[in-house]
Amino acid sequence: MKQNSPVIELTNITKSFGENTILKNLNLSISDGEFVTLLGPSGCGKTTILRLIAGFEQPDEGRILLAGSDITDQPSNKRHVNTVFQSYALFPHMTVFENVAFGLNMDKMSKSEIKAQVNDALRMVKMSDYADRKPSQLSGGQQQRVAIARAVVKKPRILLLDEPLSALDFKLRKQMQVELKQLQRRLGITFIFVTHDQEEALSMSDRVIVMEEGVIQQSGTPKQVYEQPANLFVARFVGEINVLDTVVEKHTDNGFACKIEGFSCEIHSKKRPAEGSKVSILLRPEDLRVEELAKAEKPEAGSIFGRVEETTYKGATLESIIVLPSGKKLLASEFFDEEYEEFDYKLGQDVAISWVDGWEVVLVNE
Amino acid sequence: MNERSLFKTIVISIISLWFLIFVFVPNILVFAVSFLERHENNFVTFSFTLENYQRIFTSVYFTVFAESFRLAFISMLICLLVGYPFAYRLARLKGRVKHILFMLIIIPFWTSSLIRTYAIMIVLKTNGLLNKTLLATGIISEPLELLYTGTAVTIGMVYSLLPFMILPLYASIEKLDKVYIEAAGDLGANKIQTFIKVIIPLTMPGIIAGCILVFLPSFCLFYIPDLMGGAKELLIGNLIKNQFLSARDWPFGSAVSVVLSCIMAVLLLVYYKSTKLVQKSGERGGI
Numbered sequence A: 001m002k003q004n005s006p007v008i009e010l011t012n013i014t015k016s017f018g019e020n021t022i023l024k025n026l027n028l029s030i031s032d033g034e035f036v037t038l039l040g041p042s043g044c045g046k047t048t049i050l051r052l053i054a055g056f057e058q059p060d061e062g063r064i065l066l067a068g069s070d071i072t073d074q075p076s077n078k079r080h081v082n083t084v085f086q087s088y089a090l091f092p093h094m095t096v097f098e099n100v101a102f103g104l105n106m107d108k109m110s111k112s113e114i115k116a117q118v119n120d121a122l123r124m125v126k127m128s129d130y131a132d133r134k135p136s137q138l139s140g141g142q143q144q145r146v147a148i149a150r151a152v153v154k155k156p157r158i159l160l161l162d163e164p165l166s167a168l169d170f171k172l173r174k175q176m177q178v179e180l181k182q183l184q185r186r187l188g189i190t191f192i193f194v195t196h197d198q199e200e201a202l203s204m205s206d207r208v209i210v211m212e213e214g215v216i217q218q219s220g221t222p223k224q225v226y227e228q229p230a231n232l233f234v235a236r237f238v239g240e241i242n243v244l245d246t247v248v249e250k251h252t253d254n255g256f257a258c259k260i261e262g263f264s265c266e267i268h269s270k271k272r273p274a275e276g277s278k279v280s281i282l283l284r285p286e287d288l289r290v291e292e293l294a295k296a297e298k299p300e301a302g303s304i305f306g307r308v309e310e311t312t313y314k315g316a317t318l319e320s321i322i323v324l325p326s327g328k329k330l331l332a333s334e335f336f337d338e339e340y341e342e343f344d345y346k347l348g349q350d351v352a353i354s355w356v357d358g359w360e361v362v363l364v365n366e
Numbered sequence B: 001m002n003e004r005s006l007f008k009t010i011v012i013s014i015i016s017l018w019f020l021i022f023v024f025v026p027n028i029l030v031f032a033v034s035f036l037e038r039h040e041n042n043f044v045t046f047s048f049t050l051e052n053y054q055r056i057f058t059s060v061y062f063t064v065f066a067e068s069f070r071l072a073f074i075s076m077l078i079c080l081l082v083g084y085p086f087a088y089r090l091a092r093l094k095g096r097v098k099h100i101l102f103m104l105i106i107i108p109f110w111t112s113s114l115i116r117t118y119a120i121m122i123v124l125k126t127n128g129l130l131n132k133t134l135l136a137t138g139i140i141s142e143p144l145e146l147l148y149t150g151t152a153v154t155i156g157m158v159y160s161l162l163p164f165m166i167l168p169l170y171a172s173i174e175k176l177d178k179v180y181i182e183a184a185g186d187l188g189a190n191k192i193q194t195f196i197k198v199i200i201p202l203t204m205p206g207i208i209a210g211c212i213l214v215f216l217p218s219f220c221l222f223y224i225p226d227l228m229g230g231a232k233e234l235l236i237g238n239l240i241k242n243q244f245l246s247a248r249d250w251p252f253g254s255a256v257s258v259v260l261s262c263i264m265a266v267l268l269l270v271y272y273k274s275t276k277l278v279q280k281s282g283e284r285g286g287i
């Protein structure tokens, strides 16, 4: 397995349905063995990309290269790419065994070889005991495993998974996420995974590709996408985030000075946008530190303060909405601290807000 | 609620009464008559006999049954071969063309099938439309002798019964989710393999329903062999008709009728069992 050699390349892909241009001049290159997730709002073209790679749709323009050779004009049955469909699409008239054997039968493999490989694949997804059942006699999670076995048994270069977990309940979904990830490591097959669920995307992928309306907004590791969003769309789409708009007043030794919602602040940042330029300061809720202010206590000069408007208990964390004097609302999320038992703000409590220098993201607005 | 149940009761009573008077009673009569003896003037005499049934199993009548089966089978096969591609295209079409094609199937139902039989005879006869066209275009030099042959009877049957094949096929192909076809392609099946391994099995209920709907009625359309075969072809339908109307042998006609009903009942049972089987294996997995 050669890392970094692209197994699939989409170059200048344009795809329209009638009047609607869904993908415009899209370029995408995925390395061998990568677990890539396409993340984006509904209708942004994620499924369309998978269908183009699988060969169910033809691009209007652009080429698709699989391991260096052009497959743009190849029909889907000739491509070494397999799909796990969102609805699983197991053939209802065949048993689990027959379903998994279907692809191998098409390859004209010998009966004994097929039997061995199907049994291996079923064992891998822990479905050996169900080989003689019909899909209708299986639960959603079991069907899902069969669908994976049926695709994986073909030993594809790329496995395409279109929201394969969306039909499962929360617990099963978590379990399948781990299993899929392990399977991918074990097989070394490139996975292209589509999901709506940003948490799923972050926890499973080597690389996350965030899309909006057919355009790739950012492509990077989960950490990069979460901690250094390339733009406001990515910042807002991947997780919760507080966005504070401000103007750079003047450069300082370590960053720049600005007014945030009326409070004078100094942002310590390597990025120093020109004085006078509009910037957005982005802060994740969990990066905010909230401190209670005693009744008479005056807030320190230079810090931001507000009032607790609402708190939501989330199990491991406590989320609070804090209103600044300007009316701006901030979301803060904190882990419960064993040592700090009485950590439950009263509504209407005055609080000071701060964050670790350098954890904020500064985006320059054009 | 009471009003509704009253309405329901009335409707069900009317239908039940209808079935009793026009289906059940006549069938009982036919069944009874089939065990009686023939009489020159009164049609039947009231003495029990099994002779009518014994007569059916003589070679002459056996040939009639065999011939009827052969014709029914061939008509069914042709209807299936012609109807399937048509229904497939129809199910995948959208918009106006689809509506127009649907109308083309439905419109013949508005005309008596007897009249339609005469219509197709006009097309097929020696100096009819078909021969004239073929002669004019120079494809043939001698007019084809089509009418009053076995071929004509088959054409007539197919013509009359094709819609009964197309409609159930259409219904089951329409229901077929395209994702199965894509999945087959994804797994390496070419178009033919996909058709044989996936599309045919998944549309089997429609295929069986269509075949039954063509096969069974083809026994009863006695006027098609009568008119188009020039009464040369003797089929079960004609046999029954002749016994009642020409030979005036009601008991024998009844016996043939009863046997035919039994055969149909068996076929329907087979159909019922097979759809059950297909349905069981065809229950859609997942969402």
Ligand SMILES: Nc1ncnc2c1ncn2[C@@H]1O[C@H](COP(=O)(O)OP(=O)(O)OP(=O)(O)O)[C@@H](O)[C@H]1O
Residues within 6 Å of the ligand: A017, A022, A040, A041, A042, A043, A044, A045, A046, A047, A048, A049, A196
């Ligand atoms: N066969 C088609 N004909 C017409 N429009 C289509 C077709 N397939 C997709 N589209 C349109 O293309 C756009 C992108 O669809 P696509 O299925 O790729 O979105 P998606 O990102 O997968 O969304 P979701 O998250 O809801 O699955 C949508 O606006 C959709 O309506």
Ligand SMILES: [Mg+2]
Residues within 6 Å of the ligand: A046, A047, A048, A162
């Ligand atoms: Mg989709």
